[in-house]
Amino acid sequence: MSNPTLPFPLSVNFTRDEFYEFLRAATSVASDILIQSGDYGWVEVYGKQLKATTRMLEGTEVERALGFLYDGSGVSQLADGKPIDDEVEIQAIPGNFDRVLRYRLNATGARVGRIARGISITMRVVPEAPPPYDDLKLPQDITDNLFPRYGLVLIVGTTGSGKSTLLASANRRRLEAADAPVKIITYEDPVEFTLGFGYGQTPQPSQVQIGRNLTSFGDAGRNAMRRKADVVVMGESRDRESINACFEMALTGHAVYSTVHVDTPAEVFARMVSFFSEEAQPAAANKLLDTLKLVIAQKLPRTTDGKRVAVRSWLTIDREVKRALEEEPFERWGGITRGFLEQRRTSFDYQALPLVADGILDFQAFRDVTNMTIREAAAFLEEHGQANRVPANRQQLLEAA
Known part of the structure; x- marks a missing residue:
């Protein structure tokens, strides 16, 4: 055929x-x-x-x-x-x-x-290969902080939100940078994108499939420490062992990347710490704060032409953020983080706003991205000069809600 x-x-x-x-x-x-x-x-x-x-x-x-x-x-x-x-x-x-x-x-x-x-x-x-990094059109602030010499970068989102694509594109960029050869190892379940780029100008990545090449994510940290890599990708932080491995590798001079299943950057601290016993949680929170460089959350709402577009919320864990968090118990870090996202306009609310203004996202897609109620979404759009994007039957929508 x-x-x-x-x-x-x-x-x-x-x-x-x-x-x-x-x-x-x-x-x-x-x-x-x-x-x-x-x-x-x-x-x-x-x-x-x-x-x-x-x-x-x-x-x-x-x-x-x-x-x-x-x-x-x-x-x-x-x-x-x-x-x-x-x-x-x-x-x-x-x-x-x-x-x-x-x-x-x-x-x-x-x-x-x-x-x-x-x-x-x-x-x-x-897909056969991750898209070229430049095709993702990431904000400059993300690019400036996505490639640290050491430390932890987390990419978060729900299933199907494009976390793996973003992470693989970042590694493709590293491999194609001829002036900066790096040794990359990944631990994935299963291996998704094949990272074959930069032949002859940098070592080819070693991609380990959990369950086939290594028993569990819990074994990845010990394995990675013996292999002296520059960049370590822990496919998912899903339990205490894999999270501890991320901490250990980041603290010993590796650039570590991992994914977490949460919705926004503000939820990362509570989620990561929740894997530890109550008495161990303060120490785990401090290790996370010591190692974390950047958190990126991504969603893929449907556009008005029936396709998908990436909307991202992110927070760079710079000195200002660290000082603010260090002054408060870790139980309050989520609220403080939300405040920084709004202040810096890197929340989903503000990042989706231009797409609504350009007619790329409709009212319902905006609500899907921001998790706002009908009333909240209408008020936010009206406050930011997009009243014309609120459905005319707003009252009916409110009554239906």
Whole structure:
């Protein structure tokens, strides 16, 4: 089949080659692919779910698809209550081994509609390479503080907010800076972007997959300390061991990057400290303050033309911020941080405002980014000269809310 389009006509007895052709067609437009028992195939395009197959797939067909993606033990593994998380690669062009399409695979046993013992397969498309750093059009204040010689940089946001893309683009910039060779090692679950840049002018990154190359994130700190890297990427700070590893590496002269699942920079301190026992929390908060250089939060709201745009909130942990936090118990740091975000106009409220003024974000998208109520969003936009962007039926919206 040449130039296949969606929805894709998967035959009843589809072969591995035909299934891969469906994946290639879906990958050409989508960020995520969903395959489930007794359901159509679906793809996510700019945050919207679109039908990807011309018919529903039987349970045995989804089992066959899982066999193509994983191996013959996949179905029994799901039956034992063990979900599958793995990395999948297929040839981008059949017979061409130079280019591959990569996916993050999750398969979970589930009830799907009326199918009691079904399978739900989610495949997140991993782009071949992160975008060039300059394409992200980051504010100069972020660029000025994103590449420290040592210390901790946190990139935060919810699932699907582009944290990994931003982090990989920053590392691509480091690798392509011919005058500053660096040794980069990453710890990821799974490995997402392949960081193959700057051949011959800097060491190629060593990317470790947790669960395959190393048992857990808790082992990453000890491993990294023995490898004498300049830059260490801890894919996610998800427990006390991985957070302690970030502290240790940052305090011993490494530039450390990690991601955290929180919504805004103001939530970082409480989230990171929460992994420690109550008596250990003050010491953990102080270590975080000693090592932290920059926090960037990112969201990807839908634009008025149906696409996505990155909106970022950030805080540079400079001397002014450190002094203000050091003078107060760590339980109050969230409120103080929010004050700095508003004062410096690096909160989501102020960063989304120009996009509303330019008609890129509508009223609802502004609310999604800022987490404001209808009343708060309307008042904020009116106060900042954007009353014309508040829906005319504001009263109806308020009553509905």
